[in-house]
Amino acid sequence: MPKTAPFEAHTERYDNWFEEHEDAYQSEIAALGRLLETTGYRVEIGVGSGRFAAPLGMQVGIDPAQEMLGYARARGIDVVRGVAEHLPFADDSFDTALIVTTICFVDDVPRTLAEAERVLGPSGTLVIGYIDEDSPVGQRYLETKETNPFYRDAVFVSTEELVEALEAAGFTEFDFVQTIYHWVDEIDGPEPIAEGFGEGSFVGLKAAR
Template sequence: MIKSIEFNEHVAEYEEWFEKYPFVFKSEVEAIRDFLPVGDAMYGLEVGAGTGRFSKELGLKEGIEPSKKMRLVAIERGLELMPGDAEHLPFKDLHYDFVLMIFCISYFNNLGASFAEAKRVLKNGGSLIVGFIDKESIIGKAYERRKPFSVFYKQANFYTPEKVIEELKKKGFRNLQFSQTLFHDLDQIKELEPAKPGYGEGSFVLIKAIK
């Protein structure tokens, strides 16, 4: 993953974003929740868990996060986060029922290697769930314009769904499913925006792929 110094030094600003856009966050969480495998015994991992907001809402306990200060906030929220990066997951083979990657793929040094690592730690039949901002969407285009001036986006690589699909298929993932939400500019989202299947309309895209 790309160096995490910006996140390490701007934890407060990162946390403030969630307070500023509560219905954006809620819409994302509910879309992810709909994609999670069902069952009390399901065992999941979040890669690039940040301060743990998504894991906390979704009931996950384990994850990795390279930024020390963000990891400490997540630990205070009751999560069990380890240092590490997506290209070298510190976990054994065939260990998890699902792996969650939410927004973090924009900060990976090597997208394909990260997907390969997720596949390695997944059980056979397990799910990789990838959530990201579509580069060609309303919000994606706004983020691209802000890259030169943004603490968080200047190192980010935003992707189209087609590119993510291509990389997943290269690593042998199958049975891809798609969901999308966030159909307006960030400042216009004042209520929950329910997810719907597919991609190409919503700015936040989820892809669920099976090992």
């Protein structure tokens, strides 16, 4: 079952996090912007409150949390209620699919990636933004997850695990960027953005076939 309960109950708290951690948020936006195409028809899977979809130019967003969709709609996103494992879109519908800080919440990662691959056109790309399980922030979230209503049921993944799952879904070409080198409460100013992964806790991954 989708892990929607905390997002329905604490929607405002979730959305306010981005204002309280503006520098971390803008660093993640900038990192993902380096990977995303600027044209074409674009969807965010797990759109949440639209905090990433709106500034990154996603036209469509899907999420199982009804309260979150209200926020995303107010930010100009064409929203659909549904889950990542069963996308209500036809094959080859989109040029870009985006999944940000969502992969740790889905019930079935392989199914989610297979669905993303299905709804992308032949030259389409999938961009995933996530906290690497092996990173300092990822390890801290794991250590404190029982005290956080959002991360209590999260299952974090490492970059190696995600690439393996993407390859199984049919993706063969990968590009990476990374950012967030400090604990989020200690960030003061934009974080550097670099290619690759293994140093920054937030990783952006672009996958193509």
